[in-house]
Amino acid sequence: MKILIKNGHIIDPANKVDEMLDILVSDGKIAKLGKPGSLSADNAQVIDAAGRLVVPGLIDMHVHLREPGFEYKETIATGTAAAKAGGFTSICCMPNTNPVNDNRSITEFILSQARDAAARVYPIGAITKGSKGEELAEMGELHAAGCFAVSDDGKPVMNASMMRRALEYSKIFDMLIISHCEDSSLSGTGVMNEGVVSTALGLRGIPRAAEDVMTARDISLAELTGGRLHIAHVSTAGSVRMIRDAKARGVKVTAETCPHYFTLTDEAVRGYNTMAKMNPPLRTADDVAAIKQGLKDGTIDAIVTDHAPHGMDEKSGEFDYAPFGIVGLETSLGLTLKLVNDGILTLSDLVTRMSTAPARILKSNGGTLSAAAVADITIIDPNLEWTVDASQFKSKSKNTPFNGWKLKGKAVQTMVGGRL
Numbered sequence: 001m002k003i004l005i006k007n008g009h010i011i012d013p014a015n016k017v018d019e020m021l022d023i024l025v026s027d028g029k030i031a032k033l034g035k036p037g038s039l040s041a042d043n044a045q046v047i048d049a050a051g052r053l054v055v056p057g058l059i060d061m062h063v064h065l066r067e068p069g070f071e072y073k074e075t076i077a078t079g080t081a082a083a084k085a086g087g088f089t090s091i092c093c094m095p096n097t098n099p100v101n102d103n104r105s106i107t108e109f110i111l112s113q114a115r116d117a118a119a120r121v122y123p124i125g126a127i128t129k130g131s132k133g134e135e136l137a138e139m140g141e142l143h144a145a146g147c148f149a150v151s152d153d154g155k156p157v158m159n160a161s162m163m164r165r166a167l168e169y170s171k172i173f174d175m176l177i178i179s180h181c182e183d184s185s186l187s188g189t190g191v192m193n194e195g196v197v198s199t200a201l202g203l204r205g206i207p208r209a210a211e212d213v214m215t216a217r218d219i220s221l222a223e224l225t226g227g228r229l230h231i232a233h234v235s236t237a238g239s240v241r242m243i244r245d246a247k248a249r250g251v252k253v254t255a256e257t258c259p260h261y262f263t264l265t266d267e268a269v270r271g272y273n274t275m276a277k278m279n280p281p282l283r284t285a286d287d288v289a290a291i292k293q294g295l296k297d298g299t300i301d302a303i304v305t306d307h308a309p310h311g312m313d314e315k316s317g318e319f320d321y322a323p324f325g326i327v328g329l330e331t332s333l334g335l336t337l338k339l340v341n342d343g344i345l346t347l348s349d350l351v352t353r354m355s356t357a358p359a360r361i362l363k364s365n366g367g368t369l370s371a372a373a374v375a376d377i378t379i380i381d382p383n384l385e386w387t388v389d390a391s392q393f394k395s396k397s398k399n400t401p402f403n404g405w406k407l408k409g410k411a412v413q414t415m416v417g418g419r420l
C-alpha cells in the first residue's frame with residue numbers, strides 16, 4: 001500500500017525541513033521525500049495537500065482515557081477517535097483509572113484494547129501502588145509491560161523521600177517521572193485560583209505557591225538523583241521561572257502546559273462556570289504571559305491537553321462539587337494555531353511543542369518525517385475557519401469551556417502508520 005502526499009508544506013523541525021515537498025509512504029513507513037512532482041506515483045493513492053501543512057503526527061503526552069473503570073466518561077476507542085479527529089497520532093494515557101495502572105495486567109489490558117484503536121496509545125504507569133503515595137509500584141514490571149513513563153497524576157506524590165526513590169529507580173529503566181506538582185497541604189479544599197476572582201465569588205482558593213513549592217522540590221530531587229523529571233501542566237509564572245533556571249543549570253527537567261493555561265484566566269470562572277474548573281486552576285494574566293514566553297523560548301517543551309472527560313451531569317452541578325478537568329483533544333490544535341496567528345509561536349515551534357519534543361522526551365516512535373520513520377502524519381488546513389461544537393465531538397464527554405469558539409486551522413487528515 002503506497003500513498004503519495006503531493007504539494008504540501010512540510011514542516012519537520014527534527015530535520016530542519018520547512019518547505020514544499022512530496023512524501024511517499026510505503027508499508028506504513030515514510031519511503032521518500034522529494035521536490036514537488038519528482039516522486040513516481042505508480043500504484044499509489046494520491047493525496048493533494050496543496051495549501052495544507054504536512055507535519056509529523058501530533059503526540060499528546062497527557063490524556064485521561066478513563067478505561068478501565070469509568071467507561072461512561074470515555075473509552076480507549078472513543079478517546080483515540082477524538083485524538084485522531086484532533087490530529088493526534090499518539091497519546092499517553094494517565095494511570096488514574098479503576099483499577100489504577102500500577103501493574104503489568106492493567107498495562108497489558110490497555111495495550112490490547114488499543115491494538116485496533118484510531119491512534120497509538122502509550123500507557124503511563126503509576127509511581128506508587130494505587131497512586132496512594134504509600135509504596136512504590138513495580139517500575140521494572142511496568143517498564144517491561146510497555147510503559148515509558150510513570151506518574152501519580154491527579155494526585156501529587158506528597159512524600160519527598162518517595163519521590164526521591166522513584167527518581168533513583170527510574171534511572172535503571174530510563175523511565176520518565178511525570179510530576180503533578182501540587183502541595184495538597186496548600187491546595188487543601190480549594191476549587192479555583194486564589195486571588196481577586198475567588199474572593200469576589202466566595203470560592204476557596206488554591207494559591208500559585210501550591211504548584212511552585214512542588215516544582216521547586218522536584219527540581220531539587222531531579223538534581224540530587226539525576227533522574228528524568230517532567231513537570232505536568234505548568235500553570236504559574238513561578239514554575240516557568242524555576243524550570244528555566246533549572247534547565248540553564250543542566251538539570252534533566254522538561255515541562256508541558258495545556259492550551260487552557262495560555263488561553264484563559266481565572267476570569268473564566270465568573271458566573272460559577274464549572275467548565276473553567278480544572279486542576280491546576282486557571283491563573284492570572286501574568287501567568288498566561290509567562291507561559292507564552294516559556295513556550296516561545298523553549299522552557300516549556302510540550303503542549304498537551306490533560307484531556308479529562310466527565311459526564312455533563314457531573315460537570316453541571318454546584319461549582320464546589322463539580323469534578324476538575326476539561327476535554328481537549330479536539331480543540332488543542334486550533335487553540336495552539338491561535339498562538340501562531342497571534343505571532344507568538346512559529347509553525348515550526350508549534351510542531352516542535354506538539355510532536356517533535358514529546359517524541360524526544362518519551363523516546364517514542366514518531367515526531368519526525370525522516371525516511372524510514374513510521375508514517376505518522378498530520379495534514380492541517382491552516383486557513384479552515386470552524387466553530388467548536390461540543391455536540392459533534394468524537395469524545396464521549398463534552399465538557400469544554402471552548403464550545404462556540406471560532407477557531408482558524410484544523411487537522412483534515414491523520415495518518416497512523418500509513419493508515420488514514
Ligand SMILES: [Zn+2]
Pocket residue numbers: 153154155180232233279280
Ligand atoms: Zn495532574
Ligand SMILES: [Zn+2]
Pocket residue numbers: 062064094153154306
Ligand atoms: Zn491529568
